[in-house]
Amino acid sequence: MANKRLLLGDEALALGAIHAGLSGVYAYPGTPSTEITEFIQNNKLAREKGIRSKWCTNEKTAMEAALGMSYAGKRALVCMKHVGMNVAADAFVNSAITGVNGGLIVLVADDPSMHSSQNEQDTRFYAKFAMVPLFEPSNQQEVYDMMNQAYALSEAIKLPVVMRIVTRLAHSRAAVEEHEQMEQNALNPYLGRDWVLLPGIARKRYVELIAKQSEILKQSQESPFNKLELSEDKKLGIIACGIGYNYVKEYAPKNAAVLKISQYPLPESQIKTLAAQCEELLIIEDGQPFVEEQIRGMVGAGYPIHGRLDGSLPRTGELTPDNVAAALGIKIEPSFIAAQNVAPRPPALCPGCGHRDVYDALNVVAAEYPNYRIFGDIGCYTLGALPPFKALASCVDMGASITMAKGAADAGVFPSIAIIGDSTFTHSGMTGLLDAVNENANITVVISDNLTTAMTGGQDSAGTNKFEQICIGLGVAPEHVRVVVPLPKNMDEIVKVIREEINYKGVSVIIPRRECVQTLGRKLRRIQAEKK
Numbered sequence: 072m073a074n075k076r077l078l079l080g081d082e083a084l085a086l087g088a089i090h091a092g093l094s095g096v097y098a099y100p101g102t103p104s105t106e107i108t109e110f111i112q113n114n115k116l117a118r119e120k121g122i123r124s125k126w127c128t129n130e131k132t133a134m135e136a137a138l139g140m141s142y143a144g145k146r147a148l149v150c151m152k153h154v155g156m157n158v159a160a161d162a163f164v165n166s167a168i169t170g171v172n173g174g175l176i177v178l179v180a181d182d183p184s185m186h187s188s189q190n191e192q193d194t195r196f197y198a199k200f201a202m203v204p205l206f207e208p209s210n211q212q213e214v215y216d217m218m219n220q221a222y223a224l225s226e227a228i229k230l231p232v233v234m235r236i237v238t239r240l241a242h243s244r245a246a247v248e249e250h251e252q253m254e255q256n257a258l259n260p261y262l263g264r265d266w267v268l269l270p271g272i273a274r275k276r277y278v279e280l281i282a283k284q285s286e287i288l289k290q291s292q293e294s295p296f297n298k299l300e301l302s303e304d305k306k307l308g309i310i311a312c313g314i315g316y317n318y319v320k321e322y323a324p325k326n327a328a329v330l331k332i333s334q335y336p337l338p339e340s341q342i343k344t345l346a347a348q349c350e351e352l353l354i355i356e357d358g359q360p361f362v363e364e365q366i367r368g369m370v371g372a373g374y375p376i377h378g379r380l381d382g383s384l385p386r387t388g389e390l391t392p393d394n395v396a397a398a399l400g401i402k403i404e405p406s407f408i409a410a411q412n413v414a415p416r417p418p419a420l421c422p423g424c425g426h427r428d429v430y431d432a433l434n435v436v437a438a439e440y441p442n443y444r445i446f447g448d449i450g451c452y453t454l455g456a457l458p459p460f461k462a463l464a465s466c467v468d469m470g471a472s473i474t475m476a477k478g479a480a481d482a483g484v485f486p487s488i489a490i491i492g493d494s495t496f497t498h499s500g501m502t503g504l505l506d507a508v509n510e511n512a513n514i515t516v517v518i519s520d521n522l523t524t525a526m527t528g529g530q531d532s533a534g535t536n537k538f539e540q541i542c543i544g545l546g547v548a549p550e551h552v553r554v555v556v557p558l559p560k561n562m563d564e565i566v567k568v569i570r571e572e573i574n575y576k577g578v579s580v581i582i583p584r585r586e587c588v589q590t591l592g593r594k595l596r597r598i599q600a601e602k603k
Contacts, residue, residue, distance in 0.1 A: 074249045080240040081106035083211040083247045084178065087218030089116055092253040094145035094173070095123035097133035099498065100527035101152030102187040103241040104180035108150055109528075120255065126524075128533040129469070129498040130155035134162040134177070141175040141231075142266060144259030146222050153181045153192050158469065158499065160197070163231070167201040168268060168276045170229040172261040174222035178234045180241050183357050183389035189449075189468065191387065193358035198233040198335060202280055204287050205233040205335040206296065207313035211245040213333065217296065219250070224290060228283055237357050239389060240314050284336075292340050296333035299341045301348060302326045308349030309399075310342065312362055315355035318395035322403075337365055346370045353398060354378035357390035417457055425585035426452040428557035429519050430460040432565040433488065436573065437462070443486050444479055448472035448500070450492035451526045452519050463490075470499030477503065477512040486573045490517040494524040497534035501545060507578045508546035515572050516580045518542075519557075521587040529590040542580045551579040558585065 078086065085107045088096070098108040111117045112124045123140075127133035130151040137149035151159060156179050163177060179194040198205035206221050208214040214236065225232045265276055291297060308328045311319040316331045323329065330345050332338065346352060346369070354363040354376065363378040370376070377383040383398045384390070396403050420427050429452070437443040447453055447463035448471060456463040465475055476489035491500045496518050507514055518538055524530040534541060542552045551572060555565045565583065572579035 075246050076249065077244050078211055078215075078247045079106055079242060079244055080208075080211050080214050080236055081180075081242070082110045083215040083245075084218065084234070084236065085110035085114070086247070086249070087215035088146075088148045088176070089114060089120070089122065090250065090252045091219040091222050092146050092255045093117075093122055093148055094255045095137065095140045096148045096150060097123075097127050097137040097140075098150035099127050099130050099133055099155060100524050100530045101130075101155050101180070102527055103182060103236075103238045104150045104152050104155075104178065105527045105530070106241070107148075107178065109530075126531050126533070130159040131162055134159040134166070137175055137177075138162060138166050138169070138171070141171040141173045142261050143173065144261070145173040145256050146175075147173060148176050148178060150178045151180070152188065153179055153194050154188060154190065154468070155179070156194055156197055163197070164201045165268060166231050167203050167280055168273055169266045170276070170279075171225060171231055172229070172259070173256050174225035175231040176218070176221050176225065176234050177231050178236070181235060181237045181358055183237055186238055191358065193361050194233065194235045195335065195358065195361045198235075199361075202284060202287075203230050203233060204228075204290065205235055207235045207333050207335070208240065208296075209313050209316040209331065209333055210240070211243075211247050213296065214240070215247045216250070217333075219253070220296075228286060228290075230280075230283065230287075235313070237314055237389065239357075288336055288339070291334045291336050292338040294334040294338070296331075297338045297341060298331040299345060300327075300329045300331075301345070302328040304328060305348060306350055308345040308352045310345070310352060310354050310362065310366065312354075312356040314357055315390050315395065318390065318392045319355055321392055322396040322399050322401050332362065337362065337369075339369060342366060342369055346374065351375035351377065353383065355384070355390065355395055355398070418454055419457070420451060420454050421588050423588045424451070425521055425557035425583060425587075426455065426519055428559060428562065428565065429490070429517065429583045430455045430462050432557075432562060432569055433490070433517070434460060434462055435566050436569045437486070437488070439570075440486055440573075442484060443488065444476075444484050445488045445490060446472040446475040446479065448489070448491040448495050449526075450495050451521075452490060452492055455490070469495055470503055473500050473503035473507060473514070473516055476514045476516070477507045477510070480513045481510075485513065487514045488517065488573070489514060490519060492525075493518060493520040493522065493534055493538065494532040496538070497532070497541075501541065504542065504547070504578070504580075505545050511577050513576055514578060515569070516578070518580060518582045520582050520584040521590075522584070523587050523590045525587040525589065529587065529593065538582050547578050547580050551575055551577070552582070553580070554582045554584055556585055557583040
């Protein structure tokens with residue numbers, strides 16, 4: 072009897088990769104993708120097989136390391152959230168030109184409704200842009216099953232394969248039936264020159280990538296994950312993508328004509344068959360109207376298409392069973408009714424968090440200057456934009472605080488202050504600091520070091536105990552790299568250091584260092600448990 076396990080979508084994907092002969096996972100923490108790598112790190116079978124699973128400095132380094140493992144003939148997995156794909160894009164897009172050797176899956180977890188993100192971008196556009204296959208599972212079992220198929224496809228066509236999941240699938244649980252486990256590939260480094268993207272080679276490789284498109288389309292049209300269910304009802308045809316297929320099955324009539332799409336590029340023949348048999352189409356997809364826009368081009372002007380573009384579904388936010396039911400013309404009671412008398416509670420920094428003391432000190436000093444600006448970054452400390460601190464002027468993307476502070480200083484803003492976390496600094500802040508040093512920008516950089524990647528659950532931070540050396544190595548004067556301990560009892564000292572460094576005409580770095588109260592608490596509880 073097959074073994075069944077109750078798994079998150081993230082966990083099902085991780086287990087599917089392990090069972091498909093994975094040799095290494097490369098990732099930077101980012102909700103809702105973090106649990107994939109954590110599952111592999113904590114999995115007994117993965118440890119026995121020696122699967123590499125340490126965190127990377129950022130998504131670009133993760134993508135490049137995974138590509139290097141693929142070059143050596145091994146199966147690799149690289150994981151990130153959707154905005155992380157922007158960081159990895161240079162290596163990702165070019166990996167379609169080099170091709171792969173061992174199977175390479177690029178897992179991207181999208182976050183419709185921006186539960187913990189800056190935008191709602193849709194990774195399907197990246198796969199189409201790079202001209203590589205994409206899988207979009209509809210449930211946890213399919214996530215697990217797809218891993219083996221995706222690796223096999225990757226090795227058959229010698230291209231990376233994108234796997235797209237969304238928050239609702241990543242963080243919900245279902246029973247998953249396991250299949251037979253595969254052994255890892257033997258070491259088999261590639262011997263050709265296809266990976267050297269000199270223009271002459273790249274032009275040849277690009278022609279070969281174009282030539283593969285007909286095979287990629289054929290694979291999609293024959294995929295077991297794309298399923299056309301025709302009906303005698305010729306009125307409405309439904310195209311349901313990924314997780315949307317579950318919602319359609321929950322509310323659509325049993326005799327509805329449905330095309331399930333979970334592998335891309337779009338299976339044109341099935342789409343045209345459905346359109347020819349129905350009077351109109353409803354497109355159900357989580358994210359942007361990626362499929363809807365393409366189908367409008369396939370079926371021609373005048374054919375009625377409904378979805379996010381015509382208002383049948385909301386243009387923003389994640390797909391839900393309720394809005395799918397509404398698009399199908401089914402009236403239901405709302406599945407969630409908010410309490411009328413409960414005030415919303417915004418997120419806040421933890422009691423005892425060192426970031427609190429940093430903001431208290433910054434606000435004391437900043438108040439002495441009428442035109443100050445504090446530029447923020449991505450992490451727990453972004454909450455310094457909210458009451459009671461209300462300190463930040465910006466938060467755009469990973470690492471932007473330092474370069475935005477530099478640009479503002481170039482424009483004449485004084486004081487121009489950047490605050491960035493330890494993990495974010497090594498992710499993408501170091502190059503901005505080098506720019507600032509090279510121009511001797513008049514900025515003060517605060518690297519708020521809590522010794523972990525706290526926002527995503529306390530993963531290892533790449534630069535722990537190295538920040539002073541990194542900053543000095545990048546050219547910051549050693550006497551202007553200052554370390555303080557963010558505690559209320561040290562407030563006078565912290566204020567004094569901030570004031571001194573603001574008045575220094577050049578690049579200065581202040582490192583408030585105190586361990587995250589959450590990771591410290593877990594560590595102390597573990598120590599106590601071991602003593603018992």
